[in-house]
Amino acid sequence: MTHAALAAEASTVPDERFLIARAQRGDRDAARSLYDAHSRRVHRLVFRLCGGDEEMAQDLTQDTFIRVFDKLSSFRGESAFATWVHRIAVTVTLNGLRKERRLKRGADDLDVANDLPAPSDNVDPDLRARLRAAIEALPPGSRASVILHDIEGYTHAEIGEMLGIAEGTSKARLFDARNRLKKALAAYRNE
């Protein structure tokens, strides 16, 4: 399922628009329902964007929803609510990463290979771990492009909206990021 389809699905959740309207008036129960509906996907996205730092992911997920409810009165429904929330999550996370300067986990992530689920037949686990480490070593903007497009499945239009950049810029960033990844992995067993 594409991300656009997921967003469309989220927007058809019964009563979501009504929940948003109620939350805009300060109804905590409605706000809690919106949090319950979106927190898992937001947390997963933030976790991936911040390089698997669980503590940071929890903090930034909370910061995201605090910002969501603080800004909710300005939500006019021009985009799907899920897309709007994820845009805030990306902004909050990238700002958080810049602020904390916790950009790189580097070689430590090679250990993550031990926790990998569902190994693929034709991918060496070491290579998989190296790819992940290479993605996490990218500059935050490039990493966000790869994770949002290639891992989370967002379109360039959606990424442009989330990052506040043109669709073409998103494509150029991804192209650049993928070249970096190819270089980072080229030396590994003639890849």
Place this chain on the structure above:
Amino acid sequence: MTEERLNELLDDARRTWPLPPEPDYQAMWERIDREAFAGMRRTTRTPSWRIFSIGLAAALMMGIGLGRFSMKEAPAPTVAAVPTDTAATASGAYDRAASELLGRTVALLTSLPSQGRSVAAGERFSNQATELLTSTRLLLDSPAASDARFKDLLEDLELVLAQIAMLQTGRTRQEIDLITDALEERDVVPRIRSAVARLAAGD
């Protein structure tokens, strides 16, 4: 490394990227609730009617306070010495409050039978009725209710609005039928319209 090989690796990454451990969503919500709702209160625009209701309540309290003060300070007078222009201003304010209340109530009551049957609409009407109920009760306690006909109307409205405010999910359709029947039996909407006309004419 070729583009195809990188695509293959990224496809694999999409399927195998570790999921985060399940956090304590409840504990996370508690911080969000604590911090976000201060923000929501800050940014949520207070409806003008609510501001007016608060103003009306404040005016009533001030009136009571002034009344008590004047009784202490000057117990002798047998007739309240309220300047004519002040009394007229207060009366005008009550009339405007009553007109706005009646206008909003008639809009609610006329759209209720056709639009209020879904769960979402039922809840929206319930919230509107709760707001209107507060204003109705404030007016019932104000000099605006000194007119017997108007007081009767406000008391009927209070009952109807209380019913709408208590609309329950899953029973919306039956409850709205009962409310609509009550509205028709008591001629509530025509009475509101004639009251609005009287207020507009300054009777």
